[in-house]
Amino acid sequence: MGQPPTTLRDIAKSLGTSIGTVHRALHDNPGVSPETKSRVLQMARTLGYRPNLAARYLSSRKTLRISVNTPQGTTSFWDEVRGGIREEADSILLENVEIQFRTGSLVGEGEEEALESAITDKVDGIIIFPSRPQSLRPWIRRASRAHIPVVCVATDASNSGRLGIVAVDTLASGSIAADLMGRFIGPLKKSVAITVFDMAITEHAEKYSAFESTMARFYPNLQVLKPVEDHDVEKEAYRKCRKLFAEHEDLGGIYITTEASVPVLQAASDAGILDHLTIITTDLFPDLVSYIRSGAVVATIYQRPRAQGQMALRMLHEFLAEGGGRRSNQVALAPHLVMRGNLEFFLRRQSQESAKDKERPVRNASHALAEEFG
Amino acid sequence: MGQPPTTLRDIAKSLGTSIGTVHRALHDNPGVSPETKSRVLQMARTLGYRPNLAARYLSSRKTLRISVNTPQGTTSFWDEVRGGIREEADSILLENVEIQFRTGSLVGEGEEEALESAITDKVDGIIIFPSRPQSLRPWIRRASRAHIPVVCVATDASNSGRLGIVAVDTLASGSIAADLMGRFIGPLKKSVAITVFDMAITEHAEKYSAFESTMARFYPNLQVLKPVEDHDVEKEAYRKCRKLFAEHEDLGGIYITTEASVPVLQAASDAGILDHLTIITTDLFPDLVSYIRSGAVVATIYQRPRAQGQMALRMLHEFLAEGGGRRSNQVALAPHLVMRGNLEFFLRRQSQESAKDKERPVRNASHALAEEFG
DNA sequence: CCAAGTTCCGTTAACGTTTACGGTTCCGGT
């Protein structure tokens, strides 16, 4: 039920050459003539050669160095992403992964420098949050040319040569938010709002579009206003929302897709409409808990940062280990829905996981780099 | 930044003995005196020895044989569980896992025989759905005594010596169902119903309890009736629900936790109250789709069978590979919520995944056993 | 025509573990 897998020796023998030559050919190392090389490649293909990773690791003993370039952020989102990455790194059987965290203190600040540092440091792979895809794109492209695979988390940098992307499905997020809000508000004729980081970011535009189209399709009584862009700046969010609330007296609900949800809630509270609004937020962090408990926030769309981190590292490691990777490089996670009812479940889980993060042994010598970026 | 890991040779040298003795001691193989054994174990501990899995696998080329004992089922649920297991098996770097499917044709039929077969076949690990925990418990205990780890999926067989359990969190499922239903129905005074497989099964009792307590806490206007037990028998479900609908004219909604949701929907339709009921179902399969699209089913709690399969195999493999396993053996997944809005996302994903299952190469020689159980 | 490269290729020693085999002791029975 499956003959023994073909080895380098098999290829060498059936070609009348040596194991060293085969190895050089398969890794296009210098020292092998073009014709032998093609013969080796051909034979490897027909014999269905697949490298034995155990032997490779045992022999070369080199550890994969992976740089994780993410911002500190204003919530625990990125802490959880990093926790997921570390957890996944620990569970890799071959203990050959070393994670280097290049954590920037502010979103968008120092991203390019950190990425450059990773490239010049010749890491084997990079996980990055490209908060400004357009400015990062040339750097990612440069990494790809240096044969350093780059995996994006949370936001895509399309057309940059990046290896893959792990993010929450924007369509699923926006649509369920709309569907829930529509059901909650009921058949009244109202307007509903949405806040986004910036419509220039594909993901945010997609979320808006999904929200809007689902609303139009199932709840024509609700009219979606044009999005509020807050750039995760708390003051901006507060100011724009106060204005919005003042201008639209018929506002029935608001879907907050950004991290800066507390300022929006504060604005609603200050405007005296917190209890009249159906509010759906994004992600789950301590400041939100009391709003959910009290019912002011009816639901929050949890983007599963830990799962995003895990999948990103898995994708990268699989690519590096196999030298190619055969799976899809586009992971779209389904978001979780958190409400009053199941809130405790998620809180318990979060605290368990962050406890595990802290007690984690330093097996993989993953340590924050001395330098801080941003 | 981390000295080289200690090897068998290190232990042997610092003890003035040989590598073979150390190996025998660590695996309590015969041929080593009790005192040397304890000295070796002691030294291994102080040096912090951890076996090099790559070397182990390379040397002893033995493949792990894992038996997957699940029913065929009446929906695609178990197909997806099996798909997740195979997918995870394929993504294991060391390609040393062979999956044996012992699929029973009916739930609960032939489970014991299948488990016995796996044990006498001396597989290295077992993944099982214990539909009737009490009757399976002695068999699981027997497997444990034979040092065969057993992982339960979907339902726990507690106190049986099983290695671990992967299931959807019952509290999160029941609570979110209650919370949603409460919001959807609104402030009217109504009664709500729930169908379960059998209250004797812990998970189902827990789901009911979570549903009931969340409802009582947040929506005191809604009274939860005592559960309908249908044992996944379609006729039973239909009959009992018709009776329920006739007896409770003030019924506002029903939460169907079992696979037999279509008969319940049919009963509601035949009773002419399909449109007046807030219906929440469980899982996602073709027969449900049209009900969700039409809005008759407002939401369904998706138990992520694929993820359950993946996690179960991961847990088992980690245990087998490490010879111990250091992670928690209790995985409680958060269910996904599927509504009209995000339905298409899940359908697309399901079809992608089942397509991948079909085109899967037979790398791991995972084949259905000739014998069929049940 | 020889020294000095260059280009290609074969050989071999690792990597850490498992496993089979051989070699000591030491003991009880003839």
Added chain:
DNA sequence: ACCGGAACCGTAAACGTTAACGGAACTTGG
């Protein structure tokens, strides 16, 4: 005293890959 056999232990060959070394053939410059 000798043999048989435990009981304990050391040795060495695998497993498949990598990487360093060395050698052969062939080119070049003096």
